[in-house]
Amino acid sequence: MVLSQQQNSKKQDEQLVALPVVQVIQEADEVRTFRLDNSEGLFPLHKPGMFVKIRLNISGAKVWRSFSISSSPLHPEKIDLTIKRNSHGQVGNYCFEHIRPGTLVHLKGPLGQFYFDQEQHLEPLVLLCAGIGITPMMSIVRYLNDLNQNRLCYLFYGARTHRNIIFDEETRQLITQMPGFNYFLTLSQPTPHWLGYCGYLNYEFMVSKIPQVTTSRFFLCGPRGFNQEFEEQLLEAGVPQALIHSEQFHKKRKPQ
Numbered sequence: 452m453v454l455s456q457q458q459n460s461k462k463q464d465e466q467l468v469a470l471p472v473v474q475v476i477q478e479a480d481e482v483r484t485f486r487l488d489n490s491e492g493l494f495p496l497h498k499p500g501m502f503v504k505i506r507l508n509i510s511g512a513k514v515w516r517s518f519s520i521s522s523s524p525l526h527p528e529k530i531d532l533t534i535k536r537n538s539h540g541q542v543g544n545y546c547f548e549h550i551r552p553g554t555l556v557h558l559k560g561p562l563g564q565f566y567f568d569q570e571q572h573l574e575p576l577v578l579l580c581a582g583i584g585i586t587p588m589m590s591i592v593r594y595l596n597d598l599n600q601n602r603l604c605y606l607f608y609g610a611r612t613h614r615n616i617i618f619d620e621e622t623r624q625l626i627t628q629m630p631g632f633n634y635f636l637t638l639s640q641p642t643p644h645w646l647g648y649c650g651y652l653n654y655e656f657m658v659s660k661i662p663q664v665t666t667s668r669f670f671l672c673g674p675r676g677f678n679q680e681f682e683e684q685l686l687e688a689g690v691p692q693a694l695i696h697s698e699q700f701h702k703k704r705k706p707q
């Protein structure tokens with residue numbers, strides 16, 4: 452059955468829930484978390500890594516965008532959306548300028564096939580991300596911490612400068628709470644006083660830090676070239692496709 456644009460829009464609207472913003476957290480330069488109050492359980496339970504679609508009304512037009520949930524499913528009373536503002540972007544700018552505590556956000560979901568399933572995914576986890584691609588990974592890491600299971604998990608995160616690092620304090624805290632958790636941060640444009648890893652995150656660096664490649668499970672979320680390169684190298688190394696999950700934030704958008 453082919454739906455007209457109007458029918459399609461009506462169908463999408465029917466699936467929406469409205470949640471109020473309870474808190475806005477400045478995470479890094481141009482990155483904020485918008486915490487939505489789901490204490491009434493209106494939004495269904497998600498799996499860590501999944502995303503929502505939000506609908507905004509901007510200058511009389513309905514605009515939809517996808518955002519990964521960065522909070523843990525074991526805290527279903529809140530839904531955190533961590534959003535990066537792009538100077539030329541429509542929705543990121545709108546959120547920063549207009550969304551405040553008390554604003555109602557219309558969203559639907561949870562959506563997507565990019566998620567960690569704790570019953571099915573028993574291999575060591577390797578989370579590879581760059582920039583704002585850390586958001587679904589953070590949901591996975593927070594979930595592992597909430598589960599209180601000593602799972603082997605390696606988070607590799609590439610950021611541009613120290614001002615762009617998201618969730619750093621919490622992630623470092625989690626290292627002390629989760630014995631199986633390992634965190635590797637690398638900056639592509641570090642300042643001279645930076646003592647950590649430098650350069651773009653790459654395959655050789657990742658391989659040097661994990662015990663096994665072919666038997667690990669990989670989650671990738673970064674710019675297009677980032678995902679593609681890691682995926683190609685992992686496949687070449689003999690990692691089965693079924694152990695590689697990839698999320699792409701900047702796909703070609705369907706006309707609205």
Ligand SMILES: Cc1cc2nc3c(=O)[nH]c(=O)nc-3n(C[C@H](O)[C@H](O)[C@H](O)COP(=O)(O)OP(=O)(O)OC[C@H]3O[C@@H](n4cnc5c(N)ncnc54)[C@H](O)[C@@H]3O)c2cc1C
Nearest residue numbers: 502516517518519533534535537539540541542543586700
């Ligand atoms: C499954 C999924 C999950 C997502 N999760 C998140 C999330 O957790 N946090 C988040 O901030 N965004 C996330 N996104 C991206 C988000 O949906 C928007 O695309 C993004 O916020 C830009 O929207 P905008 O309206 O501000 O910019 P637009 O007006 O759509 O973009 C303006 C121009 O800038 C380009 N552009 C915008 N941002 C970038 C960028 N970062 N890199 C390269 N080009 C860019 C666009 O392609 C376009 O050419 C996700 C996308 C998907 C598909």
